[in-house]
Amino acid sequence: MTSLSHAITDAKLLLTCGPGGVGKTTTAAALGVAAARAGRKTVVVTVDPARRLAEALGLGKQAATDEPHRVEGITNCLDDGQLWALMLDAEQTFDRLVRDQSPTQKQADAVLNNPVYQAISGSLSGAQEYMAIERLHQLHTSGEWDLIIVDTPPSRHAIDLLEAPDRLVGFLGHPVYRALTVGQRAFARVTDAAASMFLWAVKRLAGPQIVEDTVNFFRSLANIEGGLRKRAQEVSALLRDDNTCFVVVSSPRAEAVGEAKHLLDALQAKNFPFGGLVVNLIHPLPEALTPEDAALLANLDDGPLAEQVAWHNELTALATAERAELVSLEALAGDAPIIELPLLDHDIHDVPGLIDLSARLV
Secondary structure: OOOOHHHHHHOOEEEEEOOOOOOHHHHHHHHHHHHHHOOOEEEEEEOOOOHHHHHHOOOOOOOOOOOOEEOOOOOOOOOOOEEEEEEOOHHHHHHHHHHHHOOOHHHHHHHHOOHHHHHHOOOOOOHHHHHHHHHHHHHHHHOOOOEEEEEOOOHHHHHHHHHHHHHHHHHHOOHHHHHHHOOHHHHHHHHHHHOHHHHHHHHHHHOHHHHHHHHHHHHHHHHHHHHHHHHHHHHHHHHOOOOEEEEEEEOOOHHHHHHHHHHHHHHHHOOOOEEEEEEEEEOOOOOOOOHHHHHHHOOOOOOHHHHHHHHHHHHHHHHHHHHHHHHHHHHHHOOOOEEEEEOOOOOOOOHHHHHHHHHHHO
């Protein structure tokens, strides 16, 4: 199969994964264009698109982040097909999650106004990944979209993103978290028995206020623990649902192929549904010389024609080597569609370019 048409017509959630610098964000946007033109109301969630692509998607500086914006210029859409895009703001998503899951406004404020929360909500390791998944869940449960496309971070972080719901559930059951969220007397017994020296050292280095703020933060978080746990379990199931589709994007470079192979192995090991492979930036394979032409040109020593022959031979060797790199990657793809896209002489950074790319993909 050499088309991703099934993904954009049948899936409800599509995630693009792959190394950095291989056109993953552009591919996600082009798949969104294809879905809109097929008559589906589609939203593309991205983390950090290139400036010109962001502007093409309506995500320039004038547009507020974390809310969908209509992408104009998507012509020939069937029925009510539309394309919308949003750029993730982890901090705003975290705030929205706290408000949604807190039983009362007072309990939400206790988390939102805590100095520790304010310090980590936009920068905590793993927060960006989990909030991308949380935003996905918010969009999915709204019922507003036929298809949600998530452009994941580069592959070294994509697995973190996919594992984020499971890690959160594990964190909520961790003994340290449980100790920090129990009542004052029980907490005192735990810390007296197991961590008094540690807390003493922290207080000496960072001050007692840091310790107090941290403990208060985790106790406030306990008020929304049930909602967080339920949400994480729902998202974990959603990522493995039959209506979800993962598309891996790579290039023929050896390092990109290596990362993509690691990602394909991880998707299979963790039971995420794989929907196709896109290989961008492939050099064209020149037409082979006939034996007569090769013999005629073999003895050229210099001049323009000799330079052309040398260029032809170098390009043939490069294109052949790229295809050899892809053999193992294509074997891992199995029966899934594999789309090979040529190296272009220009970047795709506007809607007409996305429309052209979408046609190549589907």
